Amino acid sequence: MARVVVDVMPKPEILDPQGQAVAKALPRLGFQGVTEVRQGKRFELEVDDSVDDETLTKIAADLLANTVIEDFTVRRLDA
Amino acid sequence: MARVVVDVMPKPEILDPQGQAVAKALPRLGFQGVTEVRQGKRFELEVDDSVDDETLTKIAADLLANTVIEDFTVRRLDA
């Protein structure tokens, strides 16, 4: 068994309304000094040891991320 | 300037319809061996050096996560 994390973030040049909403809200709530916010997704997967890195990348690219507008990274956590 | 990542995940006992939907879809797409999926959010913040850890935790707890249903972690990335 392994624990895998896939992080999916909007591509840098793509508009991120979610991150923007947070960035705009912070000063209103009295938090200064946060200059940029981007919001993406984090997936935590439990996978059998039989699942190789290539498969994980395919899962991320095909299902978890929309590669037209998002980038992703896959990493195994140490048990 | 520092880069900060806040990960927000649904609490283990709370229903996670999005993670469940992914878990269900995987075998249909021919991917075996993924036994559990949870979906949360990942925030990437650019913050001035003046922003201390306590403030970051407050931002995460007050705004980025709803602690009734979500857990969060805050970490600074090395530049």
Place this chain on the structure above:
Amino acid sequence: MTIDTVKHAEDTPETAQPYRELGLKDDEYQRIREILGRRPTDAELAMYSVMWSEHCSYKSSKVHLSYFGKTTTEQMRSKMLAGIGENAGVVDIGDGWAVTFKVESHNHPSYVEPYQGAATGVGGIVRDIMAMGARPLAVMDSLRFGPADAPDTRRVLPGVVAGVGGYGNCLGLPNIGGEVVFDSTYLGNPLVNALCVGAMRVEDLHLAHASGTGNKIILFGARTGLDGIGGVSVLASDTFSGDETTAGRKKLPSVQVGDPFTEKVLIECCLELFREGIVVGIQDLGGAGLSCATSELASAGDGGMHVNLDRVPLRAKGMTPAEILSSESQERMCAVVKPSDVDAFMQVCAKWDVTATEIGEVTETGRLVITWHDEVVVDVPPRTVAHEGPVYNRPVARPAEQDSLQQPIELPRPSTSDLHDLVLRMAGSHNLSSRSWVTDQYDRYVRGGTVLSQPSDSGMIRIDEESGRGVALSVDCNGRYCKLDPYTGAQLALAEAYRNVAVSGATPVAVTNCLNFGSPEDPGVMWQFEQAVRGLADGCVELGIPVTGGNVSFYNQTGATAILPTPVVGVLGVIDDVRRRIPTGIGAEAGETLLLLGN
């Protein structure tokens, strides 16, 4: 970075320019050189190429669309306050109310990225309606996909429906109807046509023009980013290495991401600006971004315009003037405001937390001059960009296969047991099954004025809460009929939409359309197009209601195969009291008599 200024262009007449990559033909490029008396700058080339594209210039359709104007009589025009050529058509519906409506395609973007493509399609048509001075009141969507069980349909359809819903729901516009059609010709070319309807008091009608020397040009709404830059990136790639953060970045995805929240706030902000009476002219930023907004405003105005492009608030670093002019960032508007009203304008924007920036002013030079840090990068006669683009008389030829298509086939009379099976098969077919999977994802209640929506034949909304005055709308088309006979097929689409509106109790008054066809370079497609336009126009004369606007989408084709000719027709009807609407459905009471009308 070096910027290609007008002066630089004059000094370097021989510089090779990537006009072909930008979609311009040799003779079109030559014409630009003649108009300017020199080679265009990068920024000018970006502007001309996008404004002279099929999508913006209607260069292949113009000669045919003029038939609408020729056939519209004074009688038909009597209720029309604005027609073809404006952002959207406007009709007088009585009691001092004016209604504006239009349908537009977002086909290709929805294939590339279904959710965002469909979402920004809704966003774009809503801004068109807003630019007339109206409050948007409802949306509809007319959708076509490949076979329901094809893998690509499974990718495209859920995303499109979620996108239409996601954007419209978040904007607070009820979805009051539409279509979902499946046919194999749409597999690589799904159609996403979105309609918006809005209303205003007659005296609040706004037209897009920049007049009054000294008046200020204000850009407001979202910041400008690298959205939809696509082809324009070729302009810089020669000169710069592929560093992602500066100009010369690699080819960017021409995908725009919508932000419906920003648009909702923009709507409320615009309506407040209209109420305050401080807007001289207004234009939405659509397909061709600032290129379109500045050249169209200037072209429709009475003088010239000067724009300081470096004032435009940007979202990305290192954008070039060409990129800024071509950016398709969503949720932006451009207004012309008297200098004495600028403060008041800015205050309203501040109340709604909308970014607003004065980017230029109306001049009396008769030219559109755009500067970048005090250097002139564009200096053009605005009409040559916006209204005097190329016009093509493309070859038209009736396809040879048309005769065989129309061969009558002898069909055997079905037996009773055949009919039973047939009815079951039809009821279970993808084209006739329930649409609730789609419509259940759309808010039909928001605003509290929806009187009819799914599963009714037409959508109906109340406009005046006191009197109950309202409008009904239906969009329809059967591409298979249009393939058999585009002239009659277009008339059938018109007749169907007309009937759907009439049976709800409303009186049809106006027509809009979205003409989705294959490549205009195929004479057979051009023939379908010409026939459909004539059929629709002649049908309108017969019914006595005018076409007030529309949209043309060409190049819907995969390889040599075009989509079915799909002239989607929208009909608007007026009802003086929505309480007298006629709901769809039979069998509400026992003993009802069923009558069949017509033959």
Place this chain on the structure above:
Amino acid sequence: MTAKIGVITFPGTLDDQDAGRAAKYAGAEAVPLWHADADLRGVDAVIVPGGFSYGDYLRCGAIARFAPVMGPVIEAAAKGMPILGICNGFQILCEAGLLPGALVRNHELHFVCRDQWLKVENTSTAWSSRYDKGAEILIPLKSGEGGYVAERDTLAALEGEGRVVFRYVGGNPNGSLNDIAGITDARGRVVGLMPHPEHAIDALTGPSDDGLGMFFSAIDALVKA
């Protein structure tokens, strides 16, 4: 004297006009309240209407709950003012801590717009006294994040104290725990629900006029007070 019911508008609020119209249909005066004003303009009750405040991109209601107007709303709630949160308003009240629990993505991940039957479970709140206990009412539901969740103890307390006001019947549309459609605070003055009573005030524009009962109930509660 006519009851004054305040209706809050946040950036991105959509059903404020509708909530005001419903209050008027029931005979109250509807008073618009602006998110940026820390003032309730002397109203007797408050409705936090539906929509997508700030786009709801982060989490529904997460940003709206910090708006200046929410300060006095929280104070007024403590004093027993009737407060109704509808859909996004319900989410905001949960985020603000005026109601327990939270709302998550619908279990099928789609936005759902449908005419929904609800069972009225508690008729002693400020917003439900006009209904008969056990009555079934038809109200539009339209939301993408309407699944009610709470920790086990919270849920047990809500059920034990009879604080579930409305329950979905005829199928659970969004995966809400215990089919919960709406709940109340301990005193029965603050109520939040996902379905939209303001869209069910006239059979012309809604599936029924069953929603009017909530607004009449509030006016009754104000007259009694």
